[in-house]
Amino acid sequence: MKMYSIILLIFLSFNVRSEEAPIKKSDNKWALRGGLTLAYATLNAEAATADHIPSYGINTQFSYLFKKVEINLNAYILLGHASGLQYHIDNINLFAEGDFRSFFFTPMIKYITDLELKKNWRLYLTLGAGWGIRSMKVLNFIDQGKEKNNHRINVSSRGLIGGLGFQEISPIHSMGPLFVEILGAYFEAYQLTLVENLNFNQVSKRAREDKHFHAFDGLLMINFGLTFL
Amino acid sequence: MTKIIILYCCFLFYSVIAHGLEETEYRYTYIERQHSKQEVATHLGSIYLTSWALYPLIMPHAFKEQGSWSNYRNNFAKIVFDQDQPFWNWLVHPLAGSQLFLFYRANGYRKENSLAMAFISSALFELTVEIYSEPASIQDLYQTPVLGSLIGLGIENLSLYLLNNSNNIFAHILGHAINPSTLFWFYDGKIIVTPQINPQDKNKSAALFLTGEF
Numbered sequence: 001m002k003m004y005s006i007i008l009l010i011f012l013s014f015n016v017r018s019e020e021a022p023i024k025k026s027d028n029k030w031a032l033r034g035g036l037t038l039a040y041a042t043l044n045a046e047a048a049t050a051d052h053i054p055s056y057g058i059n060t061q062f063s064y065l066f067k068k069v070e071i072n073l074n075a076y077i078l079l080g081h082a083s084g085l086q087y088h089i090d091n092i093n094l095f096a097e098g099d100f101r102s103f104f105f106t107p108m109i110k111y112i113t114d115l116e117l118k119k120n121w122r123l124y125l126t127l128g129a130g131w132g133i134r135s136m137k138v139l140n141f142i143d144q145g146k147e148k149n150n151h152r153i154n155v156s157s158r159g160l161i162g163g164l165g166f167q168e169i170s171p172i173h174s175m176g177p178l179f180v181e182i183l184g185a186y187f188e189a190y191q192l193t194l195v196e197n198l199n200f201n202q203v204s205k206r207a208r209e210d211k212h213f214h215a216f217d218g219l220l221m222i223n224f225g226l227t228f229l
Numbered sequence: 230m231t232k233i234i235i236l237y238c239c240f241l242f243y244s245v246i247a248h249g250l251e252e253t254e255y256r257y258t259y260i261e262r263q264h265s266k267q268e269v270a271t272h273l274g275s276i277y278l279t280s281w282a283l284y285p286l287i288m289p290h291a292f293k294e295q296g297s298w299s300n301y302r303n304n305f306a307k308i309v310f311d312q313d314q315p316f317w318n319w320l321v322h323p324l325a326g327s328q329l330f331l332f333y334r335a336n337g338y339r340k341e342n343s344l345a346m347a348f349i350s351s352a353l354f355e356l357t358v359e360i361y362s363e364p365a366s367i368q369d370l371y372q373t374p375v376l377g378s379l380i381g382l383g384i385e386n387l388s389l390y391l392l393n394n395s396n397n398i399f400a401h402i403l404g405h406a407i408n409p410s411t412l413f414w415f416y417d418g419k420i421i422v423t424p425q426i427n428p429q430d431k432n433k434s435a436a437l438f439l440t441g442e443f
Binding site: 030032034060062073075077101103105131132133135154156193195197201202203205228229 | 290310312313314315316317318319340341344367368371372375376378379382
């Protein structure tokens, strides 16, 4: 009986293997893309101050495809260094200089044409609206007779973004089809916020004002990356 | 005679299986499966309740200083660009998103479904939990699931590489540390299921042994 049990035990023992669910037709509809971004922009501020700066960062794209039209939720993070920018908020003149960081959120529509640059690389046109925030250090300033430091100016902006690109057409996204695109953007600032960095993870809002000026006169971006999902 | 033939067949089968087992390496992986609506609701609900429990612990300052039910009402359905430090927007939230993604992956969701579930969980947190202290933020709503899932994919591959391709104990620890969902009961990517009958038991009781390796 013991022998039976042992044999039965061995016979029935099994291990669970890696198993992927079969690919469905809808697999190619959703896409998650990501990659790198190179940008060049004329960064505008108040008092007719501006700086022409290159910047770099990352892009992410979350999309759904309807035949040839794709709905995209995109985001771009850009880093760079700028100087000579002037802002005025709460009766304080501020001079921004140093590293800046930007975040843009852009819902976009993409139309994928049948035109192929090379085999399986299709041309697409894309257009959308964008909202963004740019954060930059400001130099020490005097406020109510006291010198203040460790502040940042945050510029909220909105605008239009569009361009064209090429993307690799692949039967399944796990093959990591590539894309490259060139986008141009026009953004107008609508709000300034002065914040104080309390420490590495906390900020305190010092002042906020609604303003209207060109945030970017022509932001040119080159995005490239691949499809992860 | 029949018993002998059966025994012989079993022995042959065992020999083949045993030979295969000697060369079999159990590997950490993800077993994808379909989920019932009840399972989906349970997973979303457990993450939602966990987020309510963890929020005051992770952000005690925001919870105590800025949090109130009055703020909750004011912040409800309001979405803004937050002014937070990169520490939160580009580190904590995407990392939290990556662990959400990996939690759902460990529960057998396909990659795109894990992204969708992370999206829902993150949105529930932003729109119904975090508003206790501050309005929901566009950066967090987007970056947590999207950038988080991208990071999660990278962590998934790295942790599986560390767990499968190295005999170094530190590599194993690191593999689990960056992907802690592999340590929990719901992760069924590495498991051996062994049926057994107790020969001593007169009733021939049977059992299933679920063996996990850490």
